[in-house]
Amino acid sequence: MSSPRYAVIGHPVSHSLSPLIHARFGKQAGIALEYGAIDAPRENFDAALAAFAAEGGVGANVTLPHKQRAAGICGHLTERARRAGVVNTLVRTATGWDGDNTDGVGLVRDLTSRHGQDLRGRKVLLLGAGGAAQGVAPALLDAGIADLFIVNRTDTRSDALADALGEPRRVHPRYFNDLGAIGSFDLIINATSIARTSRGELVLPGSLIAPRCDVVDLGYGEAAIPFLSWARASGADHVIDGLGMLVEQAAESFLVWHGVRPDGDAVYDELRARESSMATAG
Template sequence: MTHPRQYAVFGHPIAHSLSPQIHQAFAQQFGIALDYRTIDAAPAAFADAVKHFFEHEDGRGANVTLPHKAAAFALADERTKAATNAGSANVLTRLPDGRIAAHNTDGAGMVRDITERHSIDLRGHDALMLGAGGAARGVAWSLMDAGIASLTIVNRSPDAADALADAIGEPHRVHTRYWEDLDNIGSYDLIINATSAGTLGQSLTLPFSLAAPRALCYDLGYGKSAIGFLAWAHAAGVRYAHDGLGMLVEQAADAFELWHGKRPETEPVYRMLRATKA
């Protein structure tokens, strides 16, 4: 009997992670016996934990969540373009020669969730990105590639917003504004919440004037962390308001395909999670 290859998700904390449930559901579609577990690694221990997993535990692939995505990118031997743009990785893969490759599937997962699951065409949208940290960097380039007309980045620290705009390098499409100006910067038909406010249990005080009548509001988080932003979106009267649960499933499907060479069906897994987590 061959020992199943090892897969894991690294985070701190990590007990709440849905990744084991998602990957087991994907594996069942193909009759794959999957050994996938959570590994709680404090930041100081992360690099050694990853090295041990890949070198001594027959680890073949790992998902990476907060707060380790930048560290995962830094320790990799090879990096995809999406990971390089984001400066972070949510997937690590052991290559045949033993080196570690870093991927970032967050942006592709978000766009697929919006355009395919929710059937919303992003082309021509004027987008507002709230936040300019790792989550924002993980999805910004994918939004641009999806054909949005403009991206305005607002962050409490303007330097981070400016750095992200400079990195994208399309000054005619990407702009930054100050958080204090939210009351008078106009309205947008796509608003992405990439802040950590919901995760930290903080409330976002946003003017309703930001939301155009037919706007899509999208929180990169899901569950409790997205409640506040989605409540604001509904109160603002937007047409669509979605959390990032579908994005979570889609980015996991990309990781699964990288590791197993098979593309899982995401909709039944999304519906299962929505039924238990909504």
């Protein structure tokens, strides 16, 4: 009898650590499973998901550029997926797919439990208004931040996300051109490539960094280097990449699918050691 099938669906997706993470979680929990990676361009998402279901797929993680479309095909959304408006975790049912979003809880758990961050009362700048930003914004508000400023290259998307969050006293859309004049922040989160030019040069003003400001990039590995380098050079207190969030959102997805919460710390430590080993070898 074959093991239940799971996968991450995105484009590109060959770099994804999700298959390794879920293999480790399955081993921890004593649960046999198959977890692969499906590369599907935007226009092929529906067909790729249908083929996966026909082949016995029972659960999937969804990454760029499909999180919004994934929400649209679901027969039911959890409350956190409904609030986010995007889905990163799919569960196969008798009638189709149900959707959840574990990005927000993954980020907050990483910041508070692993990095000792107290999010209460903090003034936060969120760079980006796409699927990643939508996934984490509600959880940040729930964690008790004081204010959330949203900046995106397309102003209408900043406005749309702010409107969807429905908390005008705490959520403030701003324009990209205003970044040099909107003050400084206690926490800055990069949920887009907005901080990079085609040559990897940074274009953000250092005035955004308040004393003891912490900076997070939701990317990990080489993708996070330019933004976090800018943060260090600008005087950030702590800089944090998205590896911990990746592990914690995966742990939450594993809980959704299997009813068991795996040990994220063990897998995080393994991936950090692997990253260090590769950097040394390179």
